[in-house]
Amino acid sequence: MGRGGSRAAPAAAMPPWHALPDEVWEHAFSFLPAASDRGAAAGACRSWLRAERRSRRRLSVANCYAASPQDAVERFPAVRAAEVKGKPHFADFGLVPPAWGAAAAPWVAAAADGWPLLEELSFKRMVVTDECLEMIAASFRNFQVLRLVSCEGFSTAGLAAIAAGCRNLRELDLQENEIEDCSIHWLSLFPESFTSLVTLNFSCLEGDVNINVLERLVTRCRNLKTLKLNNSIPLDKLASLLHKAPQIVELGTGRFSADYHPNLFEKLEAAFAGDGLAVSVSHLHKFHLNIETVNFQVMDLIEDHGLAVVASSCNKLQELRVFPSDPFDAAGQVSLTERGLVDVSASCPMLESVLYFCRRMTNEALIAIAKNRPNFTCFRLCIIEPHTPDYITHQPLDAGFSAIVESCKGLTRLSVSGLLTDHVFKSIGAHADRLEMLSIAFAGNSDLGLHYILSGCKSLKKLEIRDCPFGDKPLLANAAKLETMRSLWMSSCSLTLGACRQLARKMPRLSVEVMNDPERACPLDSLADETLIDKLYVYRTIAGPRSDTPACVQIV
């Protein structure tokens, strides 16, 4: 203006944005729940890195060997919920040697030390001991959620420690674990004053559970919403149990029961008429269909006809899994074919995840399925007999699976099966841009197949392959790709030890594990480069080579 002196208001009561205090950023980052977004923010600059890591509440360690527990605790000191995953997926099918690793103990110890306020802990495919469970019960005063999926190494004694020690437990979720039965009545160790349960799942427990104790627990936990029982509870006692606990919204009836009661569901239905209870009935012949059914798991005894009924009744269905009742029966008694899947895909508009075991398939059916359901995010088809072609045209199923990846643009998980040539992998590599996990077995005809995958599939994180004629060349040619992925499993392929050594030399941030006959240790140093290896597991890591490998596993 012309007058002297500064009439201008003080330029900033507010510092420039890049000098804002950490608390502001921490608050901003609290609006980024997705770990990938937080990770991206942390990479922007040092102050964001500092603010983000100090305010991170949920941590997911998808490979327990990618970083050490101490690294995790130091870097993210404020974590309240942690999830750690261990063994490769194929461990579920017996392909990983026993005692391979994935002990939960170091993680529990580090958490007890560095995260005293921890509220949630989740382990998947790890070895969890009773000592781990005791330590969890003793170390975290506000512990609320324990989820164990496909774990082993613990018994009902460990569960007893959790029941007795975790006063604020909200969720105890045990899925598909191998739990040793010590005949300890762990359920009765929840104190009478304990009422905080919201979710209780012990469907994988083999042993008996005292139904009176269960009834008392369930009635006093007024917030209990989800209850998944094992098959020690006679099904006809279920209705009376549930009458006493009307607050339950989701009920699981446990594993398959050999005694089949056709009138069972009439009884259950009578108990809950009009309540909107969603009964999840795993593995039973006859099913009770609720129009609200979102998640449906069943055996192939349901047959195509039954799936047609599902298709017409459950239009909110999001996830379907159909398992084989007799997976080793070559003939296949059961009339479950491609028809069932076509029907469900045609009539269930919200269906996005499928796991389907069957014995025959056609390209035409797959093309129809792809056209019906472009919204698939997870498509896992297992045709039980390896190398099975289209049963009408006798062609490979390349065209069918290609249609799936071309149509389902949001596909993040895919398992292929049947007779497949390299062509299908070309399609997958080119079109499956969002694919994160791919499982391949008994497929392909040359190195090209693997090369198409590794040079394409922009978002690939996990690749697992068995019994395919893939060799060294595509692996070495795409070594850099492996560092962008979480892990690669290859077993019964055509890989040599020499290629593994080369890979390990070239890529120091990958851990290259070679496994051979579990019966005897293999001193790799003495073997020649040309030696063919049985199993390869490669993963990126910042922790360096692990020190807990058993004799049959060696890090190259």
Added chain:
Amino acid sequence: MADVASYAADDVDNLKATELRLGLPGTEEEKTTAALLPTPPSTPRGKKRDVISGAAEEEAAKTAPPAAKAQVVGWPPVRSYRKSCFQQQASSKSKPPPAPEESAAAGAAGALFVKVSMDGAPYLRKVDLKMYKGYRELREALEAMFLSCFVSSGAGAGANADAPAVNPSDFAVTYEDKDGDLMLVGDVPFDMFISTCKRLRIMKGSEARGLGSLKNN
């Protein structure tokens, strides 16, 4: 001899020249065929490679009919956790995994599947007679299987609860016994029925009315 050998070697080299190569620049020649460990199949249809499954194949051949095959480790990809479910279902308590030679008519502790046809239905079904304790349960299961297919096709949820478009009394359940005769279900004790029943047939319409109805069986 030497000439032939070198000629053959030339051929192989030429073949290699046309092969699609994916190696990194400067990588050496690919592996020789020497292998100290069992080789995996080089073609998709390779035979079972393991010593373990090789032995199993031999054993299977000795003890089982030719249809039996050695199981590949970890295939199909069902969790061993789930396998124990199958064992419970396929046989009675405490039995080893189902034998490959188990046939449709079933062994001692296995299932007893028979075909069920219904007049007017486009395809047949199978039921396991051992799953039912008596005629009433069997009848209910058959009703659920067959009547619902007329009622619920194209209809919405809970179709079974509505008045069915088909009347159960228009149907009669019959079976074919060991002698090939068509018999009305319900005359003999259930256990005897199970042991003689070869297949079931649900008849409808005028043929059935004379014999009696589903409801009255």
